[in-house]
Amino acid sequence: MMYLKLAWRNMWRSRRRTLITISSIFFAVIFAILMRVAVVGLFDKLIADTVSLTSGYIQVHHSGYWENRSVDSTFEQNPKLVNILDHEKDVTAWAPRLESFGLASSGDRTKGIMVVGVDPEKENSVSNLAQKIISGKYLAENDKGIILAEGLASYLKLKINDTVVLIGQGYQGNMASGKYPVIGIAKLGIPEMNKGMAWLSMAAARDLLSTGARYTSISILINDQGKLDELKQNLILQTKGDGYEVMTWKEMIPELDQLFQAKMAQNVIMSGVLYLVIAFGIFGTILMMLNERLHEFGILIAIGMKKGLLAGVVVIELVLMSVVGIILGAVCIYPVVLYYHIRPIKLTGDMGKSTELYNIEPVIQMSTNISNFIIQGYVVLMIAIVLSLYAIFKIHKIKVIEAINS
Amino acid sequence: MSNIIESHNLSKVYNPDTIPVNAVSGVDLKVEEGEFTALVGPSGSGKTTLLNLIGGLDYPTGGNVKIGGIDITEMSENKLIDFRLKNIGFVFQAYNLIPVLTASENVEFVMLLQKTSKNEREKRAIELLTEVGLKDKLNKRPSELSGGQQQRVAVARALASKPRFILADEPTANLDSKSTENLLEIMAKLNIEDKMTFIFSTHDQRVIDKARRVVTLVDGKIVSDVKQ
Numbered sequence: 071m072m073y074l075k076l077a078w079r080n081m082w083r084s085r086r087r088t089l090i091t092i093s094s095i096f097f098a099v100i101f102a103i104l105m106r107v108a109v110v111g112l113f114d115k116l117i118a119d120t121v122s123l124t125s126g127y128i129q130v131h132h133s134g135y136w137e138n139r140s141v142d143s144t145f146e147q148n149p150k151l152v153n154i155l156d157h158e159k160d161v162t163a164w165a166p167r168l169e170s171f172g173l174a175s176s177g178d179r180t181k182g183i184m185v186v187g188v189d190p191e192k193e194n195s196v197s198n199l200a201q202k203i204i205s206g207k208y209l210a211e212n213d214k215g216i217i218l219a220e221g222l223a224s225y226l227k228l229k230i231n232d233t234v235v236l237i238g239q240g241y242q243g244n245m246a247s248g249k250y251p252v253i254g255i256a257k258l259g260i261p262e263m264n265k266g267m268a269w270l271s272m273a274a275a276r277d278l279l280s281t282g283a284r285y286t287s288i289s290i291l292i293n294d295q296g297k298l299d300e301l302k303q304n305l306i307l308q309t310k311g312d313g314y315e316v317m318t319w320k321e322m323i324p325e326l327d328q329l330f331q332a333k334m335a336q337n338v339i340m341s342g343v344l345y346l347v348i349a350f351g352i353f354g355t356i357l358m359m360l361n362e363r364l365h366e367f368g369i370l371i372a373i374g375m376k377k378g379l380l381a382g383v384v385v386i387e388l389v390l391m392s393v394v395g396i397i398l399g400a401v402c403i404y405p406v407v408l409y410y411h412i413r414p415i416k417l418t419g420d421m422g423k424s425t426e427l428y429n430i431e432p433v434i435q436m437s438t439n440i441s442n443f444i445i446q447g448y449v450v451l452m453i454a455i456v457l458s459l460y461a462i463f464k465i466h467k468i469k470v471i472e473a474i475n476s
Numbered sequence: 477m478s479n480i481i482e483s484h485n486l487s488k489v490y491n492p493d494t495i496p497v498n499a500v501s502g503v504d505l506k507v508e509e510g511e512f513t514a515l516v517g518p519s520g521s522g523k524t525t526l527l528n529l530i531g532g533l534d535y536p537t538g539g540n541v542k543i544g545g546i547d548i549t550e551m552s553e554n555k556l557i558d559f560r561l562k563n564i565g566f567v568f569q570a571y572n573l574i575p576v577l578t579a580s581e582n583v584e585f586v587m588l589l590q591k592t593s594k595n596e597r598e599k600r601a602i603e604l605l606t607e608v609g610l611k612d613k614l615n616k617r618p619s620e621l622s623g624g625q626q627q628r629v630a631v632a633r634a635l636a637s638k639p640r641f642i643l644a645d646e647p648t649a650n651l652d653s654k655s656t657e658n659l660l661e662i663m664a665k666l667n668i669e670d671k672m673t674f675i676f677s678t679h680d681q682r683v684i685d686k687a688r689r690v691v692t693l694v695d696g697k698i699v700s701d702v703k704q
Contacts, residue, residue, distance in 0.1 A: 072581070072588050079576035369572040372533055374561025374589050374637065376554060471534045474568075 073379075077386035084362070087355060088391060094351035095395025095450060098344045100403045102446045104436075107407050109337045111414075111437035113330045116430050119259050120326060121319040122197040123267070126164075126289025128302055129322060130155075133315040135286060136322055141170045141241055144284035145313065154308050155290065160301045162293045163195035166285040168275045172238025172246065174218075174268060176226040183222060183266045185236060187275020196291045199256060199269065206230040206254035213271040215253030221265035223255045230255065236268075240280040248278045259431030341449075349453050352388065356461050359384070367465065368473025381462040388461070392454035396447040404443070410436040480544060480641055480673055481507040481530055487538035488525050488696075499525040501696040502539070507641070507675060512667045514687035515677040522696035523677035524645055530675065531564050531643045532556045544640060561589055565634030567644035567676075571626040573618040579605060579629045580614040586636045604632035608662050624655025631662060641673035648680050660686050 081088055121127050129136075130151065135143035147166070155164045168187035173180050190209040194200045199217070200208040209217060216234060218226070228234055232252050240246035250270065258264040276282060292301060298318050305316045320327040360367075370380055414435035417425050422432035486503040489496050500522045507513055515523045528534040530541055532548045540549040543563055551559060560566075573582045583601040592600075605614055608628040610621075618626050627647060634642045644663075648656040664686055666672045676683065684690055692700040 072585070075581075076574070076576065076585075083576055366572070366574070369568065370574070371557060372531075372560065373566055373586055373633070374557055376557050379589075471528055474533070 073383050074386060077383050077390055080383070081387050081390055084358075087358065091351050091355045091391055092395040092398070095348055095392055096399040096402075098348045099396050099399030099446055099450060102341045102344050102449075103400065103403050103407070103443055105337055105340055106442045106446065107436040107438070108434050109333050110439065110442055111411065111435045112430065112433075113333065114437050114439075115414075115433065115435050116260070117319070117326060117330065119431065120263070120323065122289075122291065123199075123258065123260075123263060124289075125317075125319045125322040126196060126287075127292045127295070127298060127319050128290040128305065128316060129287050129319075130290070130305065130309065130314050130316050131287040133313050135315065136317060139169070139171070139286075141168075141239065141279050141281060141286060144168070144241065144281055144286050147283055147285065148312070150312070151288070151309060151314070154305065155288065158301070158304065160292055160294060160297050160304075161290055163192070163291040165189060165192040165196040165289050166272070167193075167287050167289055168272060168279065168281060168284070169286045170238055170240075170246070170275075170279055172236050174222065174226060175235045175237065176228050176232065179226050181222060181225055181266065183268050185238070185268045185270060185275065185278070187270050187272045187279075189272050193269070196289055202256040202258060203254045204257045206252065208254055209269060209271050211271060212273045213253065214250065214274055216250035216274075217254040217256055217269040218252055219264045219267040220255050220257040221261070222268065223252065225265065228252050234268075236278060238279075240278065241282075241284070242280075244280040246278050246280065248274075250274070259433065261426045261431070341446075345449060345453055348450055349457060352392070352454055352457050353460070355391070356388065356457060359387075360461060360464050364468070364473050364476045367468055368470050368476065371468065371470050372474060377466050377468065381465040384461045384465065385455070385458040388454045388458045389451065392451055396450050400443045400447060407436045407438055410434070411438045478509060479506045480509045481505065481675070482542040483526075483530065483539060484542075485539035486526070486529060486536050486541060488522075488529060488534065489537045492537065498696050500529060500536070503693075503696070503698055505530075505691065505698065505701075507673065509640075509673055510667070510671045511673050511675070511689055512664065512687055513673075513675045513689040513691060514684050515675065515691050515693060516679070516684055517693035517699075519679075521693040523693055525696070526693065527643050527645050527675065527677055531566060532560050561586070561637060563640045565637060565639035565642040567627070567630045567634050567642060567647045569646040569649045571618065571623070571630050571650075573626055573629055573633070575618050578615045578617055579610060579621065579625075579632075582618070582629055583632045583636045586633055590637055600636060601632075604635055605629070607635075607666075608632045609658070622655070624651050624658055627651060627655070627659055628662060631659070631666075635666070635672070641675060644674065644676035646677055646679065648678065648683055653682075656680065656682060 132143040132145045155161055166189055170185055172185050174183045190211055204220060218228060226234060230252055233249050234252060235249050238246040302316050302318050367380060371377060414433045417432035425432040483503055483505045486500055488500040489498055491497055503526060515526060517523055529536050536549055540547050548556060548559060574585060577585060580601045583604055584597040587597040605611060608631055610625060610628055613621060613625060648659060660683060663674055667674055678684060689703045691698055
């Protein structure tokens with residue numbers, strides 16, 4: 071305890087220098103956290119929006135379906151699979167889907183779209199589709215109407231109660247065609263999806279595609295992304311021999327994961343520059359501390375303090391200094407992050423347009439995931455500890471008499 | 477009385493490969509328990525170097541030093557630090573207290589290094605500071621104490637580890653006459669009442685007058701050794 075007290079008081083001996091060092095850590099931690107939570111938040115939202123409406127975090131489908139995504143690769147409703155999903159603790163929600171590509175037509179306009187047959191209640195638990203409705207209403211079970219994405223409705227010049235014609239290929243070569251009244255329009259954040267998606271009730275989709283009681287996939291929402299692979303393996307084990315294929319969103323939409331990884335790599339480089347600033351700040355403090363206190367170190371060794379113990383106290387000082395900077399930085403920036411999580415920043419003008427070019431919703435919703443704060447703190451702490459190796463090295467090289475006479 | 481310190485043909489040469497300086501040259505010295513010995517001599521005579529060698533702060537280039545019959549010149553640096561902690565108390569010219577600790581904590585610190593329990597540390601720190609007349613300054617930091625008071629804390633710190641002897645390098649050099657008198661009284665009292673062995677280097681005639689043995693060094697050699 072006394073060593074800790076000694077380290078703490080020593081830390082405040084050069085109050086101004088300590089405050090400068092702590093400030094540099096404080097601001098660097100703030101900027102590093104802000105950069106990270108913005109990127110992670112942007113992609114968390116992008117991934118959540120994309121996968122919840124398309125693949126799900128994990129998808130169970132007929133073996134080989136994802137390669138050609140043909141309505142012929144469907145599977146029948148299976149009570150065993152339902153039972154597995156209902157009892158798997160890491161599954162937050164799941165929804166069956168019957169998906170097919172087709173043409174939507176109205177007047178003289180036609181567009182290729184993805185039409186999705188859904189169980190309205192289950193779908194909403196996975197994709198929150200009902201909350202995305204901006205006019206009209208959400209689907210009810212066995213509804214005969216259709217929900218169009220806002221961009222698609224706008225392109226086809228359709229409003230509520232107008233009729234859209236769908237044409238495509240049904241199950242085993244059947245012709246799929248039908249007329250559907252527009253009952254709802256949903257606004258999706260991701261530009262490409264907002265221009266090309268439509269939803270029918272499962273009954274209406276089965277009618278359109280002539281599949282009978284079959285699905286193309288079951289999309290699964292999970293509560294912990296860290297358990298993605300573990301859950302996948304679990305499901306593979308439990309459905310072995312049933313003809314299913316279980317895939318994660320990273321396997322189904324690798325370009326999204328790659329984009330995320332590329333952005334994170336950029337982020338690491340930017341953070342690296344900040345860390346370099348911190349490293350120089352801490353190293354400067356170490357150099358000055360060693361010079362200023364060499365005489366004192368000599369006295370301490372003379373009266374019987376082992377060099378290892380002395381080095382330990384110095385390391386504690388540096389760690390304390392870093393911890394103070396880290397905690398202050400994290401605590402001060404958290405309310406800001408929380409604010410921009412609740413009220414995301416809408417990117418406008420050129421920045422908004424350039425974001426949309428990447429098919430990303432121009433909204434930065436900062437991530438409040440505590441791991442982003444911990445990672446930054448951990449990195450800064452590691453920098454301090456690694457740099458303190460220099461102090462340890464120098465203390466072990468001290469010659470008592472030279473130090474006392476310095 | 478048995479010899480607590482023995483040096484045999486002790487030498488220290490600085491810059492042996494360039495311009496050699498014989499700081500201590502062939503010194504044979506025996507100090508018995510309970511002595512109150514002053515090392516005197518002009519500047520550059522080797523007093524401080526001899527104290528450093530006796531205190532295990534520096535290694536000799538020739539000869540050896542035995543403390544209680546143990547040759548400390550053969551010890552590794554780490555063992556020597558441990559040996560100093562258990563056997564030798566130091567009082568430096570410039571007090572050299574830890575500035576961020578209070579008087580009491582400075583005294584306790586040495587006991588902490590010895591892994592003494594908290595209760596015992598606190599009790600002994602109070603006893604020692606009372607003994608050097610600083611009972612009312614326990615919680616003062618060095619910057620709040622006068623030079624004389626700081627040096628008395630340094631003496632208390634040197635005594636805290638229950639050493640076999642205390643080495644003091646010009647302990648009164650920075651003190652005014654009143655503080656010097658005060659410090660000498662305390663050291664003499666500790667020597668007489670507690671049989672604590674003191675060896676100190678000094679230029680100060682008042683200190684020399686108090687010493688019971690005066691060893692005079694010139695050019696690193698003992699030129700006289702007088703008991704008074």
